[in-house]
Amino acid sequence: MNISPNSVVALTYELHTTNEEGQQVFVEKADEENPLVFLYGVGMMLPKFEEHLAGSKTGDEYSFELSAADGYGEIDPGAFADLPKSMFVDAGGEVPAVGEVIPLQDNEGNSFRAGVTAVHEETVAVNLNHPMAGKNLLFSGTILNVREATQDELAHGHAHGADGHEDH
Structure with missing residues (x-):
């Protein structure tokens, strides 16, 4: 079976970026013991990542690069903020x-993460961009399995493991 919408894909991958000197930097991987398993075509993965895998089948190897724009976006210079140190101390924590x-x-209760870029006398400077923003992503790996999604997986909008029977 070839990868197409509503199929469940299990794959290995290695993800690298490049540093300022042009050298590849290892970020993370999924191996055969702990593969990445996902429902293809429902918006769980980066669209261009899925586009590169379209039509692949079990046993196929892949290697491709996504530009920053096709990955997590370019760095938004407006996505930096200074937070008062008191918001950490008053909550019983330490200044990061x-x-x-x-x-x-955020004000609607949505959780997100920010990287601390500086600590000043009264404020903590944070970068609200995704940690991979501004970076090209280099993926390589092997397609381990492709199968049709079960009705439960389609109804839930996600894969239930490589065999379709993983509880959640």
């Missing part, structure tokens, strides 16, 4: 350090 990724919540 530069380089930490901290959980935040």
Whole structure:
């Protein structure tokens, strides 16, 4: 079976980006013991990631690069903020350090993460861009399995494991 909408895909991958010197930097991987399993065509994955896999079948190897624009977007210079130190201390916590990724919540209760870029006398500067924003993504791996989604998976909008029987 070839990868098409409403199929469940299990695959391995290695993800790399490139640094300022043009060298590849390892980010993460999914291997045969812990593959990435997803329902294809329902918006769970980056659209261009899925586009590159379309038509592939079990055993196929792949390797492609997504531009920053096709991945998590370019860096938005307006997505930086200074938060008062008191919001951390008053909540009983500590002031985060530069380089930490901290959980935040917007006014509607949606959770997201921000990277701490600087700590000033009264404020903590954070980057609200996705950590992979502005970076090209280099994927390589192997398609381990492609199967039709079950009716339950289609109704729930996600895969229930490589065999379709994983509880959630």
